[in-house]
Amino acid sequence: MxxxxxxxxxxxxxxxxxxxxxxxxxxxxxxxxxxxxETDEAISMEDCIEINKKLNMNMVKTLFLCNSQKNKFYLFVTTAEKPFKSKDFSKVLNISRVSFAPQELMQNILGVKIGAATVFGVLNDKENLVEIVLDQDVLLEEWYGCSDGTTTGYMKVKTEWIVTKFLPYTKHMPNVIKI
Known part of the structure; x- marks a missing residue:
């Protein structure tokens, strides 16, 4: 259990x-x-089902992506149930195809390991290397559920506060897209 x-x-x-x-x-x-x-180590979206029930919200899916040269980075936040298709993401942003960034870059840039990707990782991005990309469906939710930077700590915050207080504080203004 x-x-x-x-x-x-x-x-x-x-x-x-x-x-x-x-x-x-x-x-x-x-x-x-x-x-x-606080939880057992949660890595997959399936692990988040019990967290969602306890906090009465839906966890977002946060993906750390990069181009093939590994010099452009994207933190893509979408709803948990949406499958990620690199082709669709790249087409909407009019960029070359992206893939998941290597674990080493995720650790170096965001300060997190696999399974702990979170919008809060931009606190470590002092050089503003990462572009925040929000699926517009995330903005329809009252609550923003995410990792606290670990795979054993999860939180619920008002989505509005992430967008109007936290991201401006970090100087990372999101690019909102429809996928």
């Missing part, structure tokens, strides 16, 4: 990664409230 803790409204007492600590410090600084849970 997949473990999901009771809901918490405060930051953890200790942090597993530097990014996780930055996430909670930033949310506090920006006065963005959240609910969070």
């Amino acid at each position: 997949f473990y999901v803790s009771d809901i918490k409204e405060k930051a953890p007492n200790s942090y597993k990664t530097p990014l996780q600590e930055m996430v909670y410090e930033t949310l506090t600084k920006l006065e963005i409230s959240f609910e969070r849970v």
Whole structure:
């Protein structure tokens, strides 16, 4: 059985990664409230079903992508149920075909490992290398469910606050697309 803790409204007492600590410090600084849970390690969207039930929201799917030269990066946030098709994504943005960025680049640029990709990773992107691309369907949801930068911590934040408070703070204005 997949473990999901009771809901918490405060930051953890200790942090597993530097990014996780930055996430909670930033949310506090920006006065963005959240609910969070601690879980067994969640890697797949299937693992998120119990998290969704506990937090009463739908987890987003966050993909870290790059071009073949590995010099253009995209953090694509879409709804969990949508399949990702590189061809469609590239066509909408009018760019050459993209693929999943290597784990090493994800760690170096966003500060996360596979399974923990999150919009909060742009806190580590001081050089603004990453373009945030939001599926417009994500903006239709009241709640934004995502990782806190780990594969064992998940949170629920108002989608509006991600777009109007958090992303402007990080100087990453999203490109909203319809896929």
